[in-house]
Amino acid sequence: YYAEMTLVPVLNYLDIVGTVKRHLLGPRARNQVDMDFYFKGSAFYLADLYTGMSKVVFLCFWYASIIPAVYFLTAATLMVHYISYKFAILRSYRAGPKLGAELAIFGRVYIFPLAVFFLFMQADYNWSSFPFDNVCETNSTKVTDSYIGSHNLQYEYRDKDGGETNFLDNIKYPVEISEGDSYFKFCNQDMYNHSPKVFPAFPFFQDDESKWMSDDQAVFSWVFSILVIVVLTLVVNSILVRRLGASILSYFKASYKPQAITINQRFSEQSExxxxxxxxxxxxxxxxxxxxxxxxxxxxxxxxxxxxxxxxxxxxxxxxxxxxxxxxxxxxxxxxxxxxxxxxxx
Known part of the structure; x- marks a missing residue:
């Protein structure tokens, strides 16, 4: 976000290529035609602006469930983009083609509904996978006497080909185990890579022997999983049924509706x-x-x-x-x- 809030405005305000052409190459051109070329302005593509905006929105929706502050960062980023692009379009960039509202309609109908769906889907998987430590408590509460006491642990790893075990670093981590401590075991809390694949991440997809969700977490997981299905249904209905269905229906039924009204003005009278x-x-x-x-x-x-x-x-x-x-x-x-x-x- 900090890169988007700094790099894009700086490039828009400086317009390095256009500045070099206007202030260095243009005054030193050999003839008037070459000088006019240097003063045409930098090329601007509206699709690039929409791509950058969609990227920021997708990034916000991807992390919003675990970092709510990204909503404020996204709002600030889009505001900075708007101000800098407005300055560049009016002051530096050359006039672009007249595209009308087709690009905005495409983003509103297809891109942003999909972004909202990913928001709910990501929130569902994040809530179901919390606390992300892959540690589950067992039913046994009595620790074996051989574990009681102070221990030093080191991270180790084994090569993929089954070679010797190597230590990740030389740092030893002290661990104190007391009588009455609970047993914990490894459990895969990653609902994304759950085997078999699950969608949405309902609480009942947990393994019977490795359940990590609390009661409140399970309730939220149920709510988000149901919302994912509802939002997916609305998005599919909006994109496939309404848009594609209307396109197919237009081959069999007249669907044109005039958007303008008749006015007492002639084309030849409009000089602009x-x-x-x-x-x-x-x-x-x-x-x-x-x-x-x-x-x-x-x-x-x-x-x-x-x-x-x-x-x-x-x-x-x-x-x-x-x-x-x-x-x-x-x-x-x-x-x-x-x-x-x-x-x-x-």
Whole structure:
């Protein structure tokens, strides 16, 4: 979290690559075209922002059941990301493609419901595996006389190939065993690696001879296990039934519902709205490359303008279209674009 709260804002505010281009390479460019390239700004992808945000949310939900403070760290991290990205988008980054709300809808419908499911699932397994020490108390309360007294313990391990036993370190840990101490034994409390696999982690999956849950812990484990099933049902219903089911149903039943209302405004009267003009953005060129003949449309519909050159210098169709030859086959590979503005008296 500290890395996310420091590294991402620093990179957004500094914009190292963009700063070098604008302050070092740009003023020393050999011509105006190269200088314009250096001042285009750094590329920005909205998917990267959503990926980073989803990563932080998943990290929060993964550890929230054992470290509740991560909710505050996550809120602070997302706030810092929002402020730094807002500054970078408005000040440093170049304009990105117009994606609309599809990416936000995808995250809201698929990513975040799955994150909520992992929150409940992780809480269920953590509560069931607590206290994570793999130690269970036995029914015997009498310690053998040979164990009573002071002892020094060392950690040891054996090679996988069954070789000699080696000590992990040279540190000896003193242990005092008194009369009346209880016997403890090893028990696997890891519900993730339980054999056979269990889902959810209900308390009855404990081994009969190695039960470690207290009564209160078993109650919480039951509650979380039931919630996991409920949340999983809701997520599956939301994703599969509502989304995929609606997509399949649309092949057999009309599902289109108009989202807009009819207003008394014409497209030709809106000067801020541009038309869909086929073009391709190439990083080697300062302006997009037009992929159609624009002789039959108003150039204001294109959406951008080169103050130094005409549109023909950015139009690929002018390289192959020959008006003197009607049988030019190469010209047919480009789009046909026409505009029919209303007459003044209409």
């Amino acid at each position: 709205i541009s038309a869909y003009v086929p073009m391709k953005c190439d990083p080697s060129f300062l302006f997009p490359l037009l992929l159609c003949d624009i002789s039959d449309i108003d150039t204001e519909l294109i959406g951008w303008e080169d103050a130094r050159n005409k549109y023909d210098s950015h139009n690929l169709s002018t390289d192959v279209i020959d008006e003197m030859k009607e049988d030019n086959e190469d010209a047919k590979c480009y789009c046909i674009l026409k505009h029919f503005p209303p007459k003044k008296n209409d």
